[in-house]
Amino acid sequence: MIISCNGWRQPQRRRHIILAGFALLVVVVTIHIGARVHGATTRPSEVIVVSSSASQPYQQVVEGFWKLIRQKWPKSRGVTYYLGADPKQNRQIMEEVASRQPDIFFTLGSKASQAIQAMHPQRPVVVTMVLDRGLLAATDQTTGVSLQFPARVHLRLLKRILPEVRHVHVLYDPAENVDMLARLKNEAAAFGVEIRGLAVESVTQLPAALKVVERQAEMLLGLADRTVYSGKTAKAVLLSTFRNRIPFAGLSRSWVKAGALYALERDYRDLGRQCGEMADRILAGTPVADIPPTSPERVRYVVNVRTAQHLRLSLRQAIIDGAAEVFE
Structure with missing residues (x-):
């Protein structure tokens, strides 16, 4: 009887000891982790x-x-x-x-x-x-x-401002924007437009490309491109589109101020x-x-009402009211 009793109590004590040891280990680990997290969040970065x-x-x-x-x-x-x-x-x-x-x-x-x-x-x-x-x-x-804004952002604003446009010309250097052109073409059908790219591999090819735009383009969509759009080429692009009454989506506020119809802008x-x-x-x-690379979350745009008047375009009041800046 005693042996039987001792045989029962001994494992019971071992179980208590094991459980107590496990509980102590949990407490120690918790304190250690807590100290590490606390140190990570309070240490001056x-x-x-x-x-x-x-x-x-x-x-x-x-x-x-x-x-x-x-x-x-x-x-x-x-x-x-x-x-x-x-x-x-x-x-x-x-x-x-x-x-x-x-x-x-x-x-x-x-x-x-x-x-x-x-x-x-x-x-x-x-x-x-x-x-x-x-x-x-x-x-x-x-x-x-x-x-760089995603292709769909360019096309969405384009259709808001120029809903009747169906054919969009894009001047681009293949070394810089071949992928962006492909994304524009992939997204274009959903917005009811066709993208027509004209490769410009050097500044010397720009005059010929602008001649094509003057003869064929319904509008010109500008992309950030160091070959096509720079301080050296701005005058030629702006004069060509303005004189031929071709809506030109510029690259930034400064391009719109100089005569482009509109441009996406960053906050x-x-x-x-x-x-x-x-x-x-x-x-x-x-x-x-x-944490993958991404694009600007907040999208703004600027418009040039004077250019719209020259192009004989009537911008909806909602477009003007929604612009971050309006040039008149």
């Missing part, structure tokens, strides 16, 4: 911003970025560097940045982005103010927001906010690979 320019749009992006970071990470440390025209000063900035090991970089523009990616290939980098989407995935630690502070959201996720522990 270091964020470094490097911008290729100090122009107003770039500064607005930086403002939007820091506003979000300060809200989400109030104890974070950070500094912003603006590259300029002085090579000596730029070298000094890069030497200082090379010695730093921040938790994350935020870079604006191709110059700053390429330099930081080469200098710190293992550090997370959020990139914006670039058109080349390749820079948004240059390393496995890079992501960001391109300035630069919101672009900074969007990049800040990406940086916030990375600082919180999300792998960069899980």
Whole structure:
């Protein structure tokens, strides 16, 4: 009887000991994990911003970025560097940045982005103010927001402003925009339009391409393209379309101010906010690979009423009222 009793009680005590030990282990692990998480969320994170320019749009992006970071990470440390025209000063900035090991970089523009990616290939980098989407995935630690709008965004606004248009000409350099042209063509049928691309591989081919546009185009849709649209070509493109009364969708506010009918435009502070959201996720522990490059979330547009009148177009009042800016 006693043996039987002892035989029952002994395993019972062992079970109690095992359960107690397991409970203690759970408590220890929980405390350890809690300490790690607490340390991760309270440790001052270091964020470094490097911008290729100090122009107003770039500064607005930086403002939007820091506003979000300060809200989400109030104890974070950070500094912003603006590259300029002085090579000596730029070298000094890069030497200082090379010695730093921040938790994350935020870079604006191709110059700053390429330099930081080469200098710190293992550090997370959020990139914006670039058109080349390749820079948004240059390393496995890079992501960001391109300035390029998706094809459907271009076509949606086009049909809102020019609902009767059926044939759309696009001048493009194949080295830069062959993929974008393909996306436009794939999306075009859903909007009831046909995309007609004219390849321009060098500036010397632009006059001939504009002649084709003058003879055949119902409208010209501009894409960000360093060969076709630049300070050197702007006058020729704007004069050709204006004189021949061809609606031209420009690349930005400055193109519309100079005579284009309309253009998509970015909200630069919101672009900074969007990049800040990406940086916030990375600082919180999300792998960069899980945050794919994307396009601007907030879409705005500007219109030129004077150009519309010259083209003998009547813009609906809703279009004018919805514009971020109207040139008259």
